[in-house]
Amino acid sequence: MTNLQRLRNLSIIKCITFFCSENKLRLSKSNFYVAGSYPIVENLRFYGTSNVVRSQKGKIIDNTLQIPRAVRQEAQAALLDYLHSTRSLQFMDAENMSRNSPYFLGKLLKRLDNGETDVGRSVTRLLRYHPINEFEPFFESIGLKPSEYSPFLPQNLMFLNDDQVLLKNYYVLCNYGIERNKVGKIYKEAPEVFKYDCGVLQSKLQSFEKLGLSQSLIIKVIASCPYLLRGDMSWEFIEVLRKLKNTGIEYNWLEEHMFEGNSYSWNRMLELLCMLSDMGCSEEQLGGFISRHPELLLERSGHLTYFLIGFLLKFGYTRNELSTMFLQLPKISAENFATNLLHSYHFLVEIEMTVQDIGRIVHSHPVLLGSCYLKKVNSLLANLNTGKKRLCQMIMEDPNVLKNWVLGVRVKRLLPDTNKTIRARMMKTEFLLSLGFMEKSNEMERALKVFRGKVELLSSFTR
Numbered sequence: 001m002t003n004l005q006r007l008r009n010l011s012i013i014k015c016i017t018f019f020c021s022e023n024k025l026r027l028s029k030s031n032f033y034v035a036g037s038y039p040i041v042e043n044l045r046f047y048g049t050s051n052v053v054r055s056q057k058g059k060i061i062d063n064t065l066q067i068p069r070a071v072r073q074e075a076q077a078a079l080l081d082y083l084h085s086t087r088s089l090q091f092m093d094a095e096n097m098s099r100n101s102p103y104f105l106g107k108l109l110k111r112l113d114n115g116e117t118d119v120g121r122s123v124t125r126l127l128r129y130h131p132i133n134e135f136e137p138f139f140e141s142i143g144l145k146p147s148e149y150s151p152f153l154p155q156n157l158m159f160l161n162d163d164q165v166l167l168k169n170y171y172v173l174c175n176y177g178i179e180r181n182k183v184g185k186i187y188k189e190a191p192e193v194f195k196y197d198c199g200v201l202q203s204k205l206q207s208f209e210k211l212g213l214s215q216s217l218i219i220k221v222i223a224s225c226p227y228l229l230r231g232d233m234s235w236e237f238i239e240v241l242r243k244l245k246n247t248g249i250e251y252n253w254l255e256e257h258m259f260e261g262n263s264y265s266w267n268r269m270l271e272l273l274c275m276l277s278d279m280g281c282s283e284e285q286l287g288g289f290i291s292r293h294p295e296l297l298l299e300r301s302g303h304l305t306y307f308l309i310g311f312l313l314k315f316g317y318t319r320n321e322l323s324t325m326f327l328q329l330p331k332i333s334a335e336n337f338a339t340n341l342l343h344s345y346h347f348l349v350e351i352e353m354t355v356q357d358i359g360r361i362v363h364s365h366p367v368l369l370g371s372c373y374l375k376k377v378n379s380l381l382a383n384l385n386t387g388k389k390r391l392c393q394m395i396m397e398d399p400n401v402l403k404n405w406v407l408g409v410r411v412k413r414l415l416p417d418t419n420k421t422i423r424a425r426m427m428k429t430e431f432l433l434s435l436g437f438m439e440k441s442n443e444m445e446r447a448l449k450v451f452r453g454k455v456e457l458l459s460s461f462t463r
Helices: 002-008 012-022 069-086 091-099 102-110 119-129 135-141 146-152 164-176 180-189 191-195 200-209 215-224 235-246 251-257 266-278 283-292 295-301 303-313 319-327 334-350 355-364 366-371 377-384 388-397 399-405 418-434 442-450 455-462
Strands: 052-054 060-062
Touching (some): 069 102, 069 119, 091 135, 102 119, 146 180, 164 191, 164 200, 164 215, 180 191, 180 215, 235 251, 266 283, 266 295, 266 303, 283 319, 295 303, 295 334, 303 319, 334 355, 334 366, 355 366, 366 399, 377 388, 388 399, 418 442
Antiparallel strands (some): 052 060
């Protein structure tokens, strides 16, 4: 228990500093420009491109390798026949290798003559006289790119059947239920697993079952955290399971919200759970808001929670206030809450609210700011027909007015200040009288309605 006690003695600041240093982030005061033009966190943009396009002739072509579909299918069939019939690989292995190794297939097709019309026959002839390194399509078929598997290619082996230790451990994982294209991540992060003697890997999988985990949950855990199969089981992983169990969170909750494509740091997650407990959260409270907002723990191993804590600490939050804020999180996702909170902060900066006033608003109304995704400042000023100074004044008088300015809500134009309106009309009337208009005449009224002059300019004319 000495390791756990040492974790409990870590201060909140120390944990956040450790987290930021690992992720190359800085949470210094220079990152929080409340009066400047630089944001705390830059906007992230995600770009996606389709892997399939159509050629000028209408054929569907693989955008990565530029291989027509018909050509690819013929080459795959020839490679499957070679691996299964000639090289005596199991049909499932041969089929997976032929269907899921596009880079290797593209390299194979480049070795054919450009004038070849019967692609399948040409590939069969090529493979008959030029045996391939079978580890290349194997590694690619389990989810590795050529740049990732090149360091793993054996120096003195060419045929897959020559490495029976690798294949036996590979079959243990596949037979347990781990998808073949997920095995590559395990090989990349824990290659020693595929060198275990017979029975070792199976016993490690059984050790997870002894903890009370279901097979489907074990598959998710192993696929996302392959390092757990190395050496003895991680005590941090066991401790996180114990803590979650004590808070009332069952293993089926973990299975439901874990995602195999993610990687999890059980050490960091344990630190976060200890930190939240030290803030004053009871086990029941801790289990309550984590079960409602699983991303607080599971999104990049608590990245979101560390960020929220670091952000609010900059505005003078105490441990008890942080605990209260987490317990009051609204029913929106924690990710949306953090996004709204940052957007609201930038909104206050953009309307030129003072540093002290921003600090007071963020400190006293974090749940409000995190619940509202506000309109853009320029759009809001135009709709309200007002200036930034009056906007700041309205927020300071009643921060709940922000609820009326969220995206998607129609904004009502503010009534102009009465004294200013009366003064403007008097100045316009005085100016029109100096031009020869008759007071209270119809012409005067029509002129007042279409008048667009500013009071400041009129005062210089009427002096």
